[in-house]
Amino acid sequence: MRRLRRLRRHDFSRRLVAENQLTAADLIYPVFVLPGTQQREAVASMPGVERLSIDLLVAECQTIYALGIPAVALFPVTPAAAKSLAAEAAWDDEGLAQRAVRAIKETVPDLGVITDVALDPFTSHGQDGIIDDDGYVLNDITIDALVKQALSHARAGADVVAPSDMMDGRIGAIREALEANGFHNVQIMAYSAKYASAFYGPFRDAVGSAGNLKGGNKKTYQMDPANSNEAIHEVALDIEEGADMVMVKPGMPYLDIVRRVKDEFQVPTFAYQVSGEYAMMQAAIANGWLTEDVIMESLLGFKRAGADGILTYFAKYAAERLQSGQ
Ligand SMILES: NCc1[nH]cc(CCC(=O)O)c1CC(=O)O
Numbered sequence: 001m002r003r004l005r006r007l008r009r010h011d012f013s014r015r016l017v018a019e020n021q022l023t024a025a026d027l028i029y030p031v032f033v034l035p036g037t038q039q040r041e042a043v044a045s046m047p048g049v050e051r052l053s054i055d056l057l058v059a060e061c062q063t064i065y066a067l068g069i070p071a072v073a074l075f076p077v078t079p080a081a082a083k084s085l086a087a088e089a090a091w092d093d094e095g096l097a098q099r100a101v102r103a104i105k106e107t108v109p110d111l112g113v114i115t116d117v118a119l120d121p122f123t124s125h126g127q128d129g130i131i132d133d134d135g136y137v138l139n140d141i142t143i144d145a146l147v148k149q150a151l152s153h154a155r156a157g158a159d160v161v162a163p164s165d166m167m168d169g170r171i172g173a174i175r176e177a178l179e180a181n182g183f184h185n186v187q188i189m190a191y192s193a194k195y196a197s198a199f200y201g202p203f204r205d206a207v208g209s210a211g212n213l214k215g216g217n218k219k220t221y222q223m224d225p226a227n228s229n230e231a232i233h234e235v236a237l238d239i240e241e242g243a244d245m246v247m248v249k250p251g252m253p254y255l256d257i258v259r260r261v262k263d264e265f266q267v268p269t270f271a272y273q274v275s276g277e278y279a280m281m282q283a284a285i286a287n288g289w290l291t292e293d294v295i296m297e298s299l300l301g302f303k304r305a306g307a308d309g310i311l312t313y314f315a316k317y318a319a320e321r322l323q324s325g326q
């Protein structure tokens, strides 16, 4: 009799036949950067996540590197006074993101540093671009700003720039500018299929853009959650324009998209387990409704769906757990 339970009988054979494996090398740790020194702030809607000033962040990065996590993704928390309609602070070479990149590369040079290329932390209205009088985000004018921001990150020493804004054509423009300025080896991780999702709420609290958005949404540039074929077109364009890696975001509700993208293109494909997914799981765990085992199960799900790596606020927790062999 064909008994599929036979191999499940013992731990040794369950391990031998496991089809997928999660390792620390699959993880990218998103971190929030504060101005000042010795600053550490909790994020209420993301229990366990802290915003850190650069000095504390550098120390944290040493721990992250020692755990075998390949890279961090930086998200600056911009003071309200530095926000404007045209988001000029985004390409300030002395900006928070730029200074954080330099500090990390100086102390932990082998840790990959990924920067967020998008204007929302720097606009007074919280949108990811420059708006017209009606509040519509202008595509090509925004691209000019994104190019300046990406070049500024590259000058600071960023290994990877990650445009998360969903303007059409920005990958091509950024790639061209990087090449023209001698940054031939700066990688682009494109947020290619980024959906207009309600799962980003806690992140907007963390970077302080929720208040600026005033309940507004990003539906005129981020994708409609109803769509799947459109994600394939978005990814195809970004690869053609010069992306080295592509991303699907959010994560768990969009694993079907991760699988389709991986099958269709076979390029390095990442998924972002976003703030709302983190908050949901942490809330249930804190209430005793779920155990922490859901964390590792959720991360393995990304591997099974075909992701090469996962951006997750659980990266440090997961790497520690993998190291201790649990
Ligand atoms: N450029 C904005 C950006 N970059 C990363 C996230 C969300 C990440 C998360 O929720 O964890 C967002 C939010 C948004 O689009 O409003």
Ligand SMILES: [Mg+2]
Pocket: 166, 167, 168, 169, 192, 234, 237, 238
């Ligand atoms: Mg696109």
